[in-house]
Each structure stands twice: as C-alpha cells, then as structure tokens.
Amino acid sequence: QQSGLLAYRHVEPGTRDGRKIQVAANMGSLSELESAQQAGAMGVGLFRTELLFMERQRVPTEDEQYEVYARLARAFSPWSVIIRTLDAGGDKPLPGIRLPKEENPFLGWRGIRMSLDCPEVFEPQLRALLRAAAHGNLCVMLPMVADLQEIRRTKAIIGRLAAELSSAGIPHAIPKLGIMIETPAAVLTADLLAQEVDFFSIGTNDLTQYIMAADRMNPRLAPLYKTGHPAVIQAIRLVCEAAKRAHISVGVCGEAASSPHMIPIFVNLGVDELSMSPNAILRAKKIIMEMPPPGEPGKG
Numbered sequence: 001q002q003s004g005l006l007a008y009r010h011v012e013p014g015t016r017d018g019r020k021i022q023v024a025a026n027m028g029s030l031s032e033l034e035s036a037q038q039a040g041a042m043g044v045g046l047f048r049t050e051l052l053f054m055e056r057q058r059v060p061t062e063d064e065q066y067e068v069y070a071r072l073a074r075a076f077s078p079w080s081v082i083i084r085t086l087d088a089g090g091d092k093p094l095p096g097i098r099l100p101k102e103e104n105p106f107l108g109w110r111g112i113r114m115s116l117d118c119p120e121v122f123e124p125q126l127r128a129l130l131r132a133a134a135h136g137n138l139c140v141m142l143p144m145v146a147d148l149q150e151i152r153r154t155k156a157i158i159g160r161l162a163a164e165l166s167s168a169g170i171p172h173a174i175p176k177l178g179i180m181i182e183t184p185a186a187v188l189t190a191d192l193l194a195q196e197v198d199f200f201s202i203g204t205n206d207l208t209q210y211i212m213a214a215d216r217m218n219p220r221l222a223p224l225y226k227t228g229h230p231a232v233i234q235a236i237r238l239v240c241e242a243a244k245r246a247h248i249s250v251g252v253c254g255e256a257a258s259s260p261h262m263i264p265i266f267v268n269l270g271v272d273e274l275s276m277s278p279n280a281i282l283r284a285k286k287i288i289m290e291m292p293p294p295g296e297p298g299k300g
C-alpha cells in the first residue's frame, strides 16, 4: 500500500477549485530529516524545539541551536521551515530549567509565558533563529499565545536583537513571525492577532483541550476530547475566517492534521497548510487529491 502512495511523493496537492495545500512535516530533531524528505514533505510546519533541550540535560547554546535551525532551513529551501520557540511547562518539564510546581500546569507558566519571563533562555534562541534565517525560508512560531502583548513584546525583543547582530556584523535575517492558535483567547481575538503576525498555525491538540475543558492526557475524558466536536470546528472556522480577512496563511499542526476524516474538513474551512508526522504525509496528499469539488457531496 505504501508503494502505491509513493507516487504522491513529488505531488504538490491542490483542490479541484485550484487552491494549493502545503503538506509539511512535524519534527522534533534532525534524526527525522531524511524520513521527512523521503515522504515528500513540503517544508516543516512545526519543529518542536523541546527535544533539543531534553536530550542535552541542559539549555543548548545559541551556536548549538543555530547549527540545527540553519541545517533545516537549508535542507528544505525554498519551502518554509517553521521553528517553534520553546514550549516548556504543562506536560513538558525540561532539564536545566526550574519549573515551579503548579496546581494547574496546563493553565500555568508555559510556552511564550515562560519564554518572556526567562530572557536568558529566550534571547539565545531568538538570536540563533535570526542567524539561521539567513540560510533559507525560516519562520518563527510562538506557542500558547493568549494575549496581543505577548506578540508585541516578542517583536520588540527581535528588533533589539537584530540591531545588536547588525552592529556586530553578524549575518542574519528577520524571519516571518507566526503564532500557534491553541487558546480560546487567541481564537476570540484572532482578528486583532492577525494584524501582528505573518501566519497562524492551529494547534488542535491543545485547542481541543482548552475549548472542551478536557485534559488531553486523561483517558476518562476521551469521549469529550474530540477535535471533530462542533465547538472545536466552530473555533477553527473563526480562525480561518480571520486569517482570510487579514490575508495571512493558516495551517493546522496538531494530530488531527493527519486524520483522514478531518483533512477534508480543514481544507474546506480554508486551511492552507497541514503539518504532520512524516509517515502520514503521502496518505494526506492522496486524500486531498481525491477530495470531491467543493459543494459536491463525497462518497462518504
């Protein structure tokens, strides 16, 4: 079956009404680079940087991070490579960073909240990203955004770091900046947030948990924890509409992005990019290519 799918390796799928859909890879380390390329990944839609911090038992240096990010940018050029800044906290404790014990870690000090409070972690990562951006189509993405100020503060830091790199004569470029849409607050203010960034990527794993108020790790809540639930679909619809109004691109990078019954729903809602584990990419391309034209019912 996989051999039949191989025909899709170089396919750049589109809908019958002519929209291109970018099918990209979710990655967590360079060890997945080859499998992503062999699967025909059209770039990287989510590079989770947590593993870089976990595998060393300490915070990786700016240069260590730069090597990884630059290698990815070069490997997939001209496709975009979206690197997510550190998403620690909640379910993701990290060695070398002291996370406080919290009553509600999923509602706690995590993602961009932590990064903005820890410049000694955030700034080396951003500097590494600015330097790597000189090597390809590198984009930076912020996790767990709930408030406009989180974006504005990050942009101010990026501006200062870029000026410092310029004065030091260090090659760099300003990457595109995007945010993950994972909180109900981001959904409900998507029009405002869209004015500040170049792209959205919907993190359906967390968005589902926060919209449904159902812990993504609790098996008892599995019947409620459904990305296909009308409440979650409505949230995704609002985000896609806001992205279209602002003329920015919108992707999905949660597990649901590779689900055969969710893919047509996302595509019909206007999603431009689906990012998933490399082993799901060929099947996703096939599913998109076989979708009936809009307005025509599928075979079910």
Ligand code: PEP
Pocket (backbone or CB within 6 Å): 046, 048, 087, 182, 202, 203, 204, 205, 206, 207, 253, 254, 255
């Ligand atoms: C998500 O929340 O959907 C997502 C892609 O991020 P993570 O699974 O790393 O929290």
Ligand code: MG
Pocket (backbone or CB within 6 Å): 143, 182, 203, 205, 206
């Ligand atoms: Mg998430």
